[in-house]
Amino acid sequence: MLKLLLLSLPSALAPATSLGPAGPPQDALAEVSGGNLAFACNSYRQWAKQEGNFAFSPYSISAALAMALHGADGETARQMESVLHLKQATAASGFRQLREALTPKPRGEGRWRAIPYELHFANALWARSGFPYLDSFQQSLKQDFGAHFTDLDFSQTEEARSQINAWVAENTKGKISKLLGPGSLDQETSLVLTNAIYLKANWALRFNNHNTKDRTFHLADGKTVMVPTMKQTSPFAVSTQDGFRLCELNYESNQLSMVILLPDQNLSLAKLEAQLTPENLKTWLKELRFNKVALEVPKFRIQSSLNLGSRLKKAGMPLAFDRRMADFGKLSTAEPQALTEVIHQSFLQVDEDGTEAAAATAILGAPGAAVGSKGPILFRADRPFMFLIRHKASNTVLFLGRVSDPRNQ
Template identity: 40%
Template sequence: MHQVTWPRLMILSALAALTACVSPQPPASQPATLPPPDDAEEAAFLTALYGNDWLSDPQVSIAADRKTLAKLRKIVPSIESENQALEKVFNHLRDEYDLNLTVSWRALEAAALDRNTPVSVHLKDLPLHAVLRELLTGIGGSETSLGWTLDRGMIIISTRDDLHRAKHQHVMVYDVREIIDRLSGERDLDAHDATQTLMAVLRESIAADTWRDNGGTIGAIREIGGYFVINQTRDNHRAIFQLLRRLEPTPQRDTRTATANAAASRTLAVAADGLDTPRFALDLYGQLAKTTKGNFICSPASINMSLAVVYAGAKGETAKQMAKTLHYSAPAEKVNAAAAALLKTLNRDPDTPDDTQLHIANAFWAQERKINADFRALINSAYRDAWHDVDFTKNANAARTSMNNWAQEQTKGKIKELVPAGALTDLTRLVVTNAIYLKSKWAKPFDPAQTLDEYFYLSADKKVQLPMMAQTESFAFYENDDLKLLEMDYKGRSLTMLVLLPKQLEGLPALEKGLTADKLREWLSEKRRHRVDVKLPKFSAQSDLNLPKTLTAMGMGDAFDPFKANFSGIYAREALYLTHVFHRAVIDLDEQGTEAAAATAVVGGLFGESPSRPKTFHANRPFLYLIRHNNTGEILFMGRLANPKGE
């Protein structure tokens, strides 16, 4: 394995960043005989060392080890000894506390200590393992280091050099993939450098002078596919095991990991309080991919938040279809409370830097005094100050102008006409609007000087030339036989762009057809940081969609059928149904970052209304992309780039 000499400052900095909650390890000059851990941690260590046999067979040696460890945790009220022979002190501990204890007298005698060496001990109210540690430290002094280890329930006392001989060494395999991934993200290292850093941390902090790389004679580490194969003494293995356990990502130490997915590090979003918005996002994309040619972009988050509002007034089969299509698993009031909480989180994420703009807003436009009071109260409780009373019967066009002005303002002028002319009539009763605006810089901007014209392959026999951005940096990356996945952080790392690139030139249709939330979750959980040679086209894209047919194909057709729709929770006097779901989205991507916006208008009306070498990631062929919020996993934008020139 390629060896790297790591500066001590870098090693200590990495250790400090990763181990804020870790107890200090023994100094290099002392044996790594840590106090016995609690039962759960000891069980995990013994399972790692010996497998599960020790759990089922009480006759194996580990059962004896556990009994001895339990004895070593007992409190010793007092132990007094003044110039007693060393052998008598050991015999007293063996007899008084029923220990299976043996002393390697030959090794001690070689270190000028014999059975009659006088010992004075005055200790009280300490665990037995602490008494043993203090006793051995006092006997050895500054010239001779003594220690102890466990073997088949037997406490073996000897010199440290003797305990480090081959007969006391073990080889263990540690899965460090999650730690490497965490270190890569926090220290902005590729997988190789993160691996070398973690190795250096272990060699620096656990019995440093025993490692062969540090001039010792026993300790050795080898990395194989994200696993460390380590040769060390059993006591040092225990210290390594405890340290690595504390370095593993946990909800308390890794906010991004915990909130994105409790089961897998920084994967897809959670289904919280009845919302599974990422699953809806992937379903929506799959349906749009079947029916839309060329480039398209949408905001699943915007569409979902808009439909959540009308779901609050759906009843009967209409409500069942909407819940299944939108992946809601809770009553309407909980769904909207969760949607409102999500909106608040996205707007106020403390991890979003000041120069990143992420803003999402809802607004509701309802016919004066016609909407069900309970529905209005539910929406007002979830989304405050968003209600607008309008009169569609007298001036629907004025209401449309107000909505479009609102959308234009919320999206910084990117969405200029959300609701087209003629879409609203005197039979319109409710319009739910949502707008989202994002502007953020890359965490690692591209150098414009590196942007060169290159070919983008539209198909096997057609290509276009366009500006292709380029950089080689550390990014989260995954690949399998069919695709490559690249994760690019925006500044502050609260937002990321995922680019899914098929390996085959014309492989995008197959990738889109097979894409599911579960697959994306799996791919994201397997990504690791690497140095990646990235080439990505500068592009702009926009879409103007009306989604009734798409949502009907996804399973909620009753909502758009004037004879079947049941929105009696919104408007009980006459039959309300959904006439339009307008959605417009735009994106501009360049060397500095991304600006994107989207707006949605759900229109409800009455029947009768009109209708080691770097990895390579060269995105020089059609691909799909997502922009997601890391702390919630919410998919804010999702799209396909078939032709960056938009032809």
């Protein structure tokens, strides 16, 4: 039985895809990045029904589930492909290419040579001693996901839990320290897959701390609160749509960016969230144009934790959780395996310097354009809004979420 814990994981509804032959290598990256976008948007629409602030990492979730998908077979694999918008035959090589594309490249020469942002990925498998991995599964996860394999004694559940949590904390710079809670492991646990992502990036155009003041923020219930709000007037890419606007804030090197989606005063955030589809988002992003913008954005910090096993079942992959019917025959020669749970955790903080964010995934097993208008455009995020952090070249969504009340963590 596989027991799946994911930090930063959405459930998704998606049309079925088939287990087809591997496409040309150059297509694998496009397939994975396109699947990430679809998974992110479809999952968000399902999760938007909950109230309050939340954030998740579509990349972290997809990477962890893709490792499990690599060991799946038959109808179990087809259902997972459908939910993840991935093809089993190309997912592993696609994630390897995507990981290479996302890795920050040094800039400058000599003493000025530096990494423009911190973006770290880590994958690990923790198995009971002597767990019978199939060689093909183990080699692919090492090569394509950069995964490390460690033996654990799951009969010592608390010691095993502490070791896995320590690995997660180290790879998220301490932002996520208790991924696995008491009782999450038991003596039947045979395998745990973990994924962690950590991002720290400075704005290309930083906010001056002296301009940050308490300003009004209008909550969805009509109440007004005062929250620390950053302010600057600079060139930013913006787009005006029917009932809402977008503003893109680049991070240093312009490889990553945060996009804020702000509904107009006469449009509820829920109605904007209902429009979030992969097709719509790609269109909105293509229409971003640089203008001089008077920008006001509240500082915020979000921590999310969710159990998602039931959501994934409803999303279209119930077989993976069925102890009698699940088929993970490409993972191990051991007795039949099945997923038992998915746990999601994420952390994100936005301030004058930039963004710090982290997410983790664990899988457990047991049996541009020219500047436009002359005057500045006012973009004041003083009401609930959506945001995403993306890698611009591949259009990969690293984090996606909503700010309903900047005071709440």
